[in-house]
Amino acid sequence: SNCKWQVVESKPLNRYDLRNEKESQDKIVASSYTFINQIPVMVQLLQAEITYILQVYEGENADQTGRYNLDQSYQSCYMYDGVESVILIQMAKYHPDGRLYLARAYNWHFTITELVGFQRIQNNLKYRKITQFELPVKTQRVQIIKSRYRKADQTLIYIIQAKCENDRLRMIVATINFSTGATAIYTDHDPDVYGWIECVYFDDENLLTYQERIESSLRSSVTWYKLGDGTIATKLQEKYSYHNFQEGVACKIVAPIKNNADPFKITFSSFKMDKDKFISTWGQTDADCFLENARKSDYEYFLIQKGDIKTIIDPFSNIIMKSFKNKVEKFNFDSPYFNLTNLWPDRYFTVFDPVTNAIRIYDHFTLQLLHVLSIANCTVTNLKWNHDQTVLIFENERHHFYIIKKITGS
DSSP: OOBOOOOTTTSOGGGSEEEEOOOOSSEEEEEEEEEETTEEEEEEEEEOSSOEEEEEEETTTTEEEEEEEOSSOOSEEEOOTTOOSEEEEEEEEEOTTSOTTTOSSBEEEEEEEEEEOOSTTTOOOEEEEEEEEEOSSOBSEEEEEEEEEETTTTEEEEEEEEEOGGGOEEEEEEEEETTTOOEEEEEOOOSSOEEEEEEEEEOSSEEEEEEEESSOTTEEEEEEEEOOOSSSOOEEEEEEEEETTTTOEEEEEEOOSSTTTSOOEEEEEOSSSOHHHHHHHHOHHHHHHHHHTOOTTOOEEEEEEETTEEEEEOTTOBEEEEEETTEEEEOSSOOBOOOHHHHSOSSEEEEEETTTTEEEEEETTTOOEEEEEEOTTOOEEEEEEOTTSSEEEEEETTSOEEEEEOOBOO
């Protein structure tokens, strides 16, 4: 291909094709997207007056190619790379004696269903119930905060946040075999009471969470879990607790360069300590990486390293610094790293600047800023490139999709 990214100073915005889907009259409950055979495919789960609808968009122009009445109510939907179907999730609450509106906590039934035949060339919906399970604890509300599909053993992974009495949050991890429906459930029985849970790092095998205690936001924990599969439940590996301001935390995550070729490593220490002791603990290189990127009055930092790529993030997954070998870029605004694929791309690294409402595209190797795309009145909540990074899909907080296509340069 002779496509070239033009540096931001030399080409105006109209060198890029930017489209967004039209407003819908129905309530958008959830949305998801992926690339199937390099073609953008996007779905929205809509709630109409008495029915639930799946709306499908395909191609670089985001053409609406399908609108299907679904067989029952669903609360969430997911699409994954390498899976040519939509995963629909129903989360239904009930109370054993029927007092649903008087109960302070409920039993929750989850039904996971695969939907195929929704694409333009198929147009023949078929449902397959993958599994059905009940959460092992009674809760007021539930929310899936993260999900992924592990291709190696066909495992669906759902990180569920359950809100219990007195606003206490509990984390539940469901791991499901996509083919057989075998399901293993891990429930967090931590005696500490948490009011905030954030997924800091989430790959095929490992989950790292940041949790703030509800009785005192000055105390937090960072917890590492080893993710299970359909028969083996997720396991808690290590928990590090600390005082946010008196101690803080420095955490280093070393990810394998190739899947399972190298060990996954996590190291913790207090952030607030004598400089010489900090250097002695971490070594000069890592100590400098933490200290040189520290922000005033913040004492919680995570260093994620994969080979020559280093990233510093805060507990809420906002990028502070990214480097490749000796090339470094620092960020003075809060932008989530979105996903690990974006942290470790083949060509382009992407951030969203909420101050200027712009997507910033960088060369992965030189960290040179290549282009700034202004997106009016929009907060980017997630994004995904196609395999060769010529097309980018991103989504805003209202579940609306946008597509950015690289234009052939002269």
